[in-house]
Amino acid sequence: MDFLQPTSWADALAVRAERLDAVPIAGGTDVMVDVNFDRSRPGALLDLGRVPELREWTPEDGWIRLGAGVPYSRIIDDLRAQLPGLAMASRTVGSPQIRIRGTVGGNLGSASPAGDAHPPLLAAGAVVEVASAARGARRIPAADFYLGVKRNALEPDELISAVLVPPAAGPQQFCKVGTRNAMVIAVSAFACALHPDRKGVGTGIGSAAPTPRRAVDAEIFLAGELEDAGLWESRGQLPEALARAFGERVAEAASPIDDVRGSAAYRRHSLSVMARRAATWAWAEYQRDLRKAA
Secondary structure (H helix, E strand, C coil): EEECCCCCCCHHHHHHHHCCEEEEEECCCCHHHHHHHCCCCCCEEEEEECHHHCEEEECCCCEEEEEEECCHHHHHHCCCCCCCCHHHHHCCCCHHHHHHHHHHHHHHHCCCCCCCHHHHHHHHCCEEEEEEEECEEEEEEEEEEEEEEEEECCCCCCCCEEEEEECCCCCEEEEEEECCCCCCCCCCCEEEEEEECCCEEEEEEECCCCEEEEEHHHHCCCCCCCHHCCCCHHHCCCCCCHHHHHHHHHHHHCCCCCCCCCHHHHHHHHHHHHHHHHHHHHHHHHHHHHHHHC
């Protein structure tokens, strides 16, 4: 097995074009597990850890441009105010050592339905930037990036360069259920984002369908009910029945399976509970923001 280590983005794309059999790695926290257990034996590993362009984040035209190689630990330290949902999810990823190595770009590349970064990216309305040496860069909405279990929308000669995430315009929440409190793959996960600037709601479901997905009907339902009741402006109390109905619609959007980590029925139930709680917590924060401003 060849080990390829480009030191610039241009070189990385050139190597990718020449070696379509190479598997890209960022932190290696997923890929190397498969290699070590002999579940994968690629012709080459394309190590992107030495490409400096991938390890930076910058504000860009109203987005946060998050390089594909930025580790979870930096998201937690640097971006918890701008990207609170993603920072919450980052804190649940593995151990401190994994958070120092693991990256959102790697999570996207693996495209596991249980990836912790996916739900908050979907809820925020993120866009994935990819590139090839031959065709240049293109952008793919996160909702269109996941094609199946561990399958994504990358062409064979493309690499992920960055994720563009809108800075939070309102409160965000992330919830995860696992068999223990830490270092665990999610049985189910859910992210919620309030977008008061456009009176919208964002959602992301993880580990409860073949791909990470939004609960679009639930988003439209909750945003519409908040608008009809004048709650976006008044920031009055969120009715418990409304939060519960939102949770039920989120659960309906899932298509889980039974596996060793949990049953389909449990996944649906946990999503309903997490969505209800996440909406309630996010709305309480939205109310607190008004009181702070007053």
